Amino acid sequence: xxxxxxxxxxxxxxxxxxxxxxxxxxxxxxxxxxxxxxxxxxxxxxxxxxxxxxxxxxxxxxxxxxxxxxxxxxxxxxxxxxxxxxxxxxxxxxxxxxxxxxxxxxxxxxxxxxxxxxxxxxxxxxxxxxxxxxxxxxxxxxxxxxxxxxxxxxxxxxxxxxxxxxxxxxxxxxxxxxxxxxxxxxxxxxxxxxxxxxxxxxxxxxxxxxxxxxxxxxxxxxxxxxxxxxxxxxxxxxxxxxxxxxxxxxxxxxxxxxxxxxx
Amino acid sequence: xxxxxxxxxxxxxxxxxxxxxxxxxxxxxxxxxxxxxxxxxxxxxxxxxxxxxxxxxxxxxxxxxxxxxxxxxxxxxxxxxxxxxxxxxxxxxxxxxxxxxxxxxxxxxxxxxxxxxxxxxxxxxxxxxxxxxxxxxxxxxxxxxxxxxxxxxxxxxxxxxxxxxxxxxxxxxxxxxxxxxxxxxxxxxxxxxxxxxxxxxxxxxxxxxxxxxxxxxxxxxxxxxxxxxxxxxxxxxxxxxxxxxxxxxxxxxxxxxxxxxxxxxxxxxxxxxxxxxxxxxxxxxxxxxxxxxxxxxxxxxxxxxxxxxxxxxxxxxxxxxxxxxxxxxxxxxxxxxxxxxxxxxxxxxx
Numbered sequence: 137x138x139x140x141x142x143x144x145x146x147x148x149x150x151x152x153x154x155x156x157x158x159x160x161x162x163x164x165x166x167x168x169x170x171x172x173x174x175x176x177x178x179x180x181x182x183x184x185x186x187x188x189x190x191x192x193x194x195x196x197x198x199x200x201x202x203x204x205x206x207x208x209x210x211x212x213x214x215x216x217x218x219x220x221x222x223x224x225x226x227x228x229x230x231x232x233x234x235x236x237x238x239x240x241x242x243x244x245x246x247x248x249x250x251x252x253x254x255x256x257x258x259x260x261x262x263x264x265x266x267x268x269x270x271x272x273x274x275x276x277x278x279x280x281x282x283x284x285x286x287x288x289x290x291x292x293x294x295x296x297x298x299x300x301x302x303x304x305x306x307x308x309x310x311x312x313x314x315x316x317x318x319x320x321x322x323x324x325x326x327x328x329x330x331x332x333x334x335x336x337x338x339x340x341x342x343x344x345x346x347x348x349x350x351x352x353x354x355x356x357x358x359x360x361x362x363x364x365x366x367x368x369x370x371x372x373x374x375x376x377x378x379x380x381x382x383x384x385x386x387x388x389x390x391x392x393x394x395x396x397x398x399x
Numbered sequence: 400x401x402x403x404x405x406x407x408x409x410x411x412x413x414x415x416x417x418x419x420x421x422x423x424x425x426x427x428x429x430x431x432x433x434x435x436x437x438x439x440x441x442x443x444x445x446x447x448x449x450x451x452x453x454x455x456x457x458x459x460x461x462x463x464x465x466x467x468x469x470x471x472x473x474x475x476x477x478x479x480x481x482x483x484x485x486x487x488x489x490x491x492x493x494x495x496x497x498x499x500x501x502x503x504x505x506x507x508x509x510x511x512x513x514x515x516x517x518x519x520x521x522x523x524x525x526x527x528x529x530x531x532x533x534x535x536x537x538x539x540x541x542x543x544x545x546x547x548x549x550x551x552x553x554x555x556x557x558x559x560x561x562x563x564x565x566x567x568x569x570x571x572x573x574x575x576x577x578x579x580x581x582x583x584x585x586x587x588x589x590x591x592x593x594x595x596x597x598x599x600x601x602x603x604x605x606x607x608x609x610x611x612x613x614x615x616x617x618x619x620x621x622x623x624x625x626x627x628x629x630x631x632x633x634x635x636x637x638x639x640x641x642x643x644x645x646x647x648x649x650x651x652x653x654x655x656x657x658x659x660x661x662x663x664x665x666x667x668x669x670x671x672x673x674x675x676x677x678x679x680x681x682x683x684x685x686x687x688x689x690x691x692x693x694x695x696x697x698x699x700x701x702x703x704x705x706x707x708x709x710x711x712x713x714x715x716x717x718x719x720x721x722x723x724x725x726x727x728x729x730x731x732x733x734x735x736x737x738x739x740x741x742x743x744x745x746x747x748x749x
Contacts, residue, residue: 296451297484299471301498301545311497315488 161371169361182368192369195352199333202264202348206271206332211324213272214279215317221280222287236280239273247273248341255342262344270338275328282327282388286320319387326384330377349373402427402585403448403553408457409609410443417443419609420457425553425602427462430579430586432600434593436632440609441589445555448587450474462552477546478555481562483538485530485545491517492526494541498549516548519581521574536567543575547582556588560595572598593633597621605629621683625669627746630681635709635722637687639680640748643672653745655680657694657716661740668745677748684709684724686742693735696721701728712736 164183168176186192217236221229239247251270252262260266294316298308314321336350343351353369356362401424410418418440425431433441446452448459450471459466461475477498486494495513504512517523520540525533533541539559546554559575560568576599579586590596596603597617604614605628613625624630627638641655650662651672658680672678685707696714704724711720712734721736 291482291484293480293482293484294486296471297478297480297486297545298497299451300449300476300478301549302472302501303497304470304472312486 164368164371182364195347195349198346199349202267203329203333205268206275207325207329210272210275210279210328213276214283217280218283218287237277240277244337248337252341264346266342267339270342271332275331278327279324282324283320286317290316323384323388326380330380404460406458408454410455416609428583429601432596432603433589434596434603435606437591439606441606445589449476449478475552477549477551479542479559481558483542485538487530491528495544516544520544535563554584554586635684636681637721641678641680643674643676663740663743670747679746679748680743682743684722687723688737689729690735690737693737698732
């Protein structure tokens, strides 16, 4: 009896999580402009029309650019920070890590408005570059967390062994450290890219005249006749996001299963 | 001129010195062991020789060249790490070839050198294996091969056998000894295992609290320790407080408390003793005999060790039992102990 109740609860919870999300792909194939049951019939025309929407494609291009720049920069910064906190005993490491993670707990709307005011105050124009800077605030903590875990997982003796065998710091990094933390780097790139790609509020405030994809979609919601196309776009983003996160997790775990220490 | 020469080297990590004004000379081509309990500073000393730590003061020279300012990757030393530190992302071949990159050898020559090294450590046919597919003993061989293939002036071994189980450890002891003779490279091993140090090394330095207490051959360390700490650390030993009564010719007469008045050879007194000095008489368990007469005691416990048995004998007027080793059990629990004067050694008190 109790077992059944628990199963029911679990199913209800899963439904609560995923049914709303599933509405999106379902209506994206619905042959009607109106989002209402009963479904009118199957069509792929909303997807076909997406391909012809140059403004949307431009916004997609902006998002990809911002996402890739954010992923590369935050992973690079995360790499340096993670190496420093795991390899050296520095004063204030704990406090520094805390402050770096703080933007994760600041509401995005507050973050967005503060950045907007700040840019105005120092006279920087709103642009995709500004969006990248904003996204770095949110993504660097993710990158550090993923990479610190990876650095902590491997035996320091390996780097010393490399030095002992005649390689300087730079070559040791390329021959030992980098290959061993590569799964962490890939996971960090994927996670930060997704975070940036999906981010709306900071981008809304900072993108100016060059909307990213989420900002563009938000703009489209004012036009009821375009809603099915937005749903189709949302369904694609959903599928790609899930695939990327799954890939990131897979890469991270694949790396963890391999032996990490020399013992 | 010693091959490795350490002069007045000290190192502290923000507390009392871990290595305290150490002087040490290691001759070329020998197997040298640095023996001491954990925390005595031996590993720190080894890491300073490898270049992973910098001495606060003093100099370290190898083959006449001062090493203090030379970073680890440029030193003529190679190390076998306690964890072995085998690169997990590389095959056995690539692990061993790792340190040969700078030589820019032609491919077939590199292969020949690695294969020859594999044969030396008896790992033929395993060159394609990944690090994850090796047993503990194989990992140790890879670590040795990887270090030796560079033909270092000095091979440093940090507790090389500690991670292996007892049987494998004993087999590897023999192999390590043979390997050193075969390659002729100077080995400097750090260990806390006195049996390992005594059976492997030509010379042993005993270290405690950051200081070197004695440097000697294994036999000398066992038979003529220069202080109580060394005697205590190497094997079992019994101590008796005594005072010097007379020094005449080649004999020294001492008042040995429970042992009575004994005259021992002057050569057995391992310090400059004068009449009236306090001294510590020491004797190994195997040098004490059961006899019909002598110091009376009762058998308190015995430990069968296979070849011999270790007996704890309680005697009146002494709290610690006297440890005696013998092949045969004494006929009764009431025993008499015989202390041959020539087997007693005299150490400085304290």
